[in-house]
Amino acid sequence: MRRTVTKQEIERFLSTNEIGRGTFGVVYKGALCDGDVAIKVLHVTEDTKEKAEREITTMRTVKHENIVEFIAELYEIPKLYLIFEFMDGPSLHQIIHNYNDHKYTNKDAINWLIQAAEGLNHLHSLAPKLIHRDVKPKNILLNGDKSIVKLCDFGNVRQLGSCMSNESGTHRYMAPEVYIDGVKYTEKCDVYSFAITAWEVYSRTNAYGPDKQNYQTLLTKVSTEDWRPLLEGIPKYTHKLLERSWSPEPKTRPTIKEILEDLKKTDFCENSIRQTLITGVSPSKGSE
Template identity: 30%
Template sequence: MDANNYINSIDFTKITNSKEIATGTYGIVFKGQYDNKTVALKQFIQYADNRNVETALRNLRDVRHPNILTLIGDSSNGSSVYSIMEYADGGSLKDFLHNTPLIEYTFNHVVNWALQYFSAVAYLHSRKPSLLHGDLKPSNMLLMDNRRVLKISDFGSVRAEATTNTNQRTNVPYMAPETFKGVKRSQPSEVYTCSIILWEMMSRKQVYENVDQSLHIMRECENGMRPNLEDIKMVYPEELKKLIVDSWEADPLKRPKINLFVDFFSKYFEQNNIIAADLSI
């Protein structure tokens, strides 16, 4: 692929001290140094049709939001293509929630994180054309600044809503049930996904952890299975409970718009005088 077709084509030899730190759905992630800064390098998995990589980078080049990991540039080394992004030093939300030692957090922390990722997804949905992330899950949400800041990442699947289909690889527990039947992903399906992640933050449990196979999860979700709200031990407003339940509707058209979540968390943040600087963990 011709690196000149991409924004900020970076000489790969200027990236030093690279070390593999993770493997994602759409590639391998490295930590390295560029321009005296620590950066994350995403090596895209090579598809038979490399236009998938071009599309991902093209969709991201103009995306700028405080809760979306910033694309610094891109590079190539032989046949491998890399996106160069800011490095998140707090690790993933998944690791924080489930890896020991477990660190305590409050509903105010949940509100802070949820406001950030719902706002980021709402921003993607508001783009022209509308963009879908397509692979939202806690492992693709990264923490920074003493875990006060959350940014969504792993954008190998970002694409225009009109072209999004269901053959993209993702984790079944976070997928809306209609996508199991071949329905294209949509804004309502990402509202469903975001609310599943919200349940996971509030319960600190793995989604469907007692169901051992993806096919079983798919079948049961089509039959109405949803996470158990009684697993949430935090005290939280009834208004939020209704939003979550409505987001799990089988009919995508009955789910609330994502901006209703943004409005709820923004209002809660303000009314309860939550100060982000006090939420270091």
């Protein structure tokens, strides 16, 4: 539900309630009369103003059960406060990388991926289509009992056909065509990112190894040598879908709607597979 907020309502939460920090801002937990909220604080400069305004414009018009709800914004130069519904559970990234606190099964993984795909499919079904451009586990949030999944962070969103910069997003999840200057790309870049995200859900590790690495080397290998995460140790029912979805040729990738349909038709054959814990694999070296 959209509403107006005042600076006084917001600032009382900004000294002790930090829950997240990124390149462009800090996120705090707050409370309004309607309940708990997430407060994203951006320090707006000439370089980041367009990104911030784009996120506001997108969130004002997008509403879906698998996309975090936008509540309000307040612009107090040079700060911009964005108010969202509060998701009281972990991010998918936190679930993947904290095995002791977050154990999950094949059934859980399929459920989370279906919901994330539902949110992404909504963006791709709009006219004009919206491309998220930063699909990754950190931008997929869950509620407290981990039954509801929602996409977040729409600062990189673009309309299909608009002028889009290259190398937008997070390098490990970026499709090969996004790396190349002057190449026009489509919503299929989100499909590629979704596939890498799905692989990490099943592997419980980062695709291509640790975060701190030479990303230029990674970009070269992914875009010119078709480097991809290894499928060894990943459930076999995912192999064909992953291979199609991270194809180097965007036109051969399925749509997110087709991925969603495939996920919903997943046949575990035996209940024991459905309930099997996903324990993960060794860090990927990619496909040679």
